[in-house]
Amino acid sequence: MSLRVPIQVLPHAASLPLPAYATEGSAGLDLRAAISEARVLKPLERALIPTGLKIAVPAGYEAQVRPRSGLALKHGITMLNSPGTIDSDYRGEVGVIAVNLSAEPFTIQPGERIAQLVFASVARAEWVPADDLEATSRSEGGFGSSGRH
Numbered sequence: 001m002s003l004r005v006p007i008q009v010l011p012h013a014a015s016l017p018l019p020a021y022a023t024e025g026s027a028g029l030d031l032r033a034a035i036s037e038a039r040v041l042k043p044l045e046r047a048l049i050p051t052g053l054k055i056a057v058p059a060g061y062e063a064q065v066r067p068r069s070g071l072a073l074k075h076g077i078t079m080l081n082s083p084g085t086i087d088s089d090y091r092g093e094v095g096v097i098a099v100n101l102s103a104e105p106f107t108i109q110p111g112e113r114i115a116q117l118v119f120a121s122v123a124r125a126e127w128v129p130a131d132d133l134e135a136t137s138r139s140e141g142g143f144g145s146s147g148r149h
Contacts, residue, residue: 003119005063006056010093012036013052016111028066028116031096039108041100046080049096049114057088057119064118065096071114076102079115 007018012034019029033039034052041047057063064083071077080097096115100106108114 003058003061005058005119008054010034010052010054012050016052019053019117026116028118030068030113031065031094031115031117033096033108033110033112033114035108035110037110041077041098041106041108043100043103043105046097046099049098049108051094051096051115053094054091055086055094056091057086059088060121061088061119062086062122063094064120065094066116066118068113068116075106076100076104077106077114083118 016032016034019031021029031051034050063086066083067078077098077100080099086094
């Protein structure tokens with residue numbers, strides 16, 4: 001299935017390739033850092049990294065900005081508010097809120113693949129007031145109530 005998504009490339013990303021799937025089976029398109037010079041993220045520092053892209057997510061969908069597993073495992077680079085949701089009515093630049101959770105500085109290079117973008121369909125909820133909810137085997141058991149094994 002293919003989803004047609006309008007995309008606008010901003011001047012600071014004009015030299016970068018459009019987001020693309022790395023392999024045939026990839027779920028996410030790679031997003032690149034649209035920065036003019038290298039940006040060092042110190043340990044525990046966070047920064048908004050621009051992608052130089054604006055997109056028009058179709059109604060009934062969201063775009064999820066997610067971390068790249070290789071950056072997370074090898075360098076401790078991940079994203080705050082992960083996954084970040086791009087709503088269908090947002091038209092601003094897509095940004096990546098990167099954070100360095102390692103003990104070492106990490107340098108983000110211009111054009112580096114820093115995150116991935118996954119499209120997902122969404123359902124709109126309609127609240128149905130109820131005096132009681134259907135009982136389950138878990139019921140009100142909260143965090144950790146289902147055990148570890």
